[in-house]
Amino acid sequence: MAIKTYVKGTSTKLSTNFQSTEFDCHGNDCCLSTLIDDELVEYLQKIRDHFGKPVNISSAYRCTTHNKNIGGATGSRHMKG
Numbered sequence: 118m119a120i121k122t123y124v125k126g127t128s129t130k131l132s133t134n135f136q137s138t139e140f141d142c143h144g145n146d147c148c149l150s151t152l153i154d155d156e157l158v159e160y161l162q163k164i165r166d167h168f169g170k171p172v173n174i175s176s177a178y179r180c181t182t183h184n185k186n187i188g189g190a191t192g193s194r195h196m197k198g
Contacts (some may be wrong), residue, residue, distance in 0.1 A: 119155040120198040139174045144183025151178045152198030156165040 123137040124127055125148060140153045141175055165172045179187075179195035189195060 120152050121155065123151045123153060125149050125151050131158045134162060134171070140177035141187050142178050142180045142183050143176065144180060144186065147182040147186070149178035152196075153178065154198045155196075 125141050129137040135155055135158055137153060138149060141151045142148050161172050176195065178198055179189060184193050185198050
């Protein structure tokens, strides 16, 4: 498992069908970076390839501040990329 850091709001191609901005924290004025696990991207791409349909990510990375603000679990995997 390799977790990489990306600049929030700056789109970087992660795989054939996924961009880093799809994983950005949805909080406002709370963070500047996004943590993304390479294995997660590979898994999502395999699902996309298998079904031949888009995979919509509704909530991926959450910074600690945003996770707290929305009442997320203290050990939420969202905060780990």
